[in-house]
Amino acid sequence: MQCNSCSVAAIKFEIKLEGETNLSALQIVIDHLERREIEVISKGSKLQMDEIGAREFLDFCSDLLDVDQVLFRINQEAWQPLEEMPQVFATEWIDDVIQHERLTCHYQPIVAADESIFAYEMLARFKNEDGSMIYPNEIFPAAKSRGRLYALDRVCRMTAVKYAAALKGEKAFINFIPTSIYSPEFCLRSTISLSEQLGVNPKSLVFEVVETERVDDIDHLKKILTYYREKGFDYALDDVGEGYSTIELLADLKPKYMKLDMQYVQNVAEDVEKQRVAKKFLAKALEIGSIPLAEGIETREDFDWLKQSGYQLFQGYYFGKPAASPLYDQHQEV
Known part of the structure; x- marks a missing residue:
């Protein structure tokens, strides 16, 4: 129900x-x-x-x-x-989008240091009844206005799991908004059930906390992440920058992956201040046992600098834009 x-x-x-x-x-x-x-x-x-x-x-x-x-x-x-x-x-139109599940997922590659595919991030793409695209910056404000964030987040998660099944065991990063989940035991039950029904190995799914820095109720977030961990799933913190002022908080959340916000990634090869933040982030990730992932990479120079600095995973247009189907069949464990 x-x-x-x-x-x-x-x-x-x-x-x-x-x-x-x-x-x-x-x-x-x-x-x-x-x-x-x-x-x-x-x-x-x-x-x-x-x-x-x-x-x-x-x-x-x-x-x-x-x-x-x-x-x-x-x-x-x-x-x-x-x-x-x-x-x-x-914004009544958002009800129809959710109710009729007018969305698909695109795959964006996440690569290892040797540029082999490690995983894909599942990115929702929404459509009007006539097939035209609705952009995320229209969808999420509309859902918030009509109190539909719970429903939107659920249909996005369920659709992402369905598309992840096509990866045949390769890792899939699936976004979720923690503020849209009021009870993990109840709200996430259908997601867990669908993954089991489709034969998706829990270890192949990584649930990614979006808007990480905007989470006010850390205890609630910890409850959600604990639930995921108990069910065998990994999770990542998205858009991490300088907002987490203490190692203790990140260590308490115990993310398997930490994604450096793209604002500190783009042009990092030339920007001394961004380099400072990127190195501080890397030190945090390694200290608490998380795998550091740099997102938003668009140039070879930034990729080389981050790789040489010790980053292990990478994502951005330089490696591939979101596409309707996966790029490769390669897979490498990190």
Whole structure:
């Protein structure tokens, strides 16, 4: 059984009125919605309704209420100003993308020092109903606006596992957003089940924490990673830069792989400050027993500098752009 957060269930709106003007008009608002045959639940200064009701509320109340003192939230998430509500309506298209699973995965190679293929990162590619591409910088803000990050992250993970099965045992790096997983035992159960169903060896999957530096609840992240480790999967920390100020934190997370943020990789062969960060990162990775991976490599010079410095894995356009099928059949353990 899926939870409402991981499926595309109808959005429930909660609206909170504040201020004397708004509170005095509360009953007028309720009466109007009920005349429109919209189910509304009133609890003090708060109203609960579905999306149709929220649209009607917004249309009716724009002139009636002091909109600066009206807040709303969806699916028990954070309160937002009323002016953000139209954006929730405007991104309704994301529901259809998720519900009909209109996405595929592309493969980007991760190579060893001798440039043989070590693994592939699975990168989601989304499509409109007419087949045109939707870019990730459109997808994720839309999902966040409509409270669909849980559902989007799940469908991305499941699709990546399906595409990883085609690699026949070669490693696949699969992204996930830790803030979109509230209970690893429940939220990740379907991912584990699918990998077992497809005969994918857990050791061939590496779950990659994206937006690593933005994770506020480290204890929650540790709970997720512990769950993955117990199930036999490896995991990586993505976009690591200078934000992790202590070895203790990284050692506590125990990642198998650490990916150096591309902002410190590109032009590192010539930039002394980037070299400082890259060497500090490398020392951290080796000290805690993680495999260092530099991503975003676009030139031979940067690759050579990083390889000579001691980096073990590499990723970037220099070795291959994301493609609809894997590049090679080579495989090397690191």
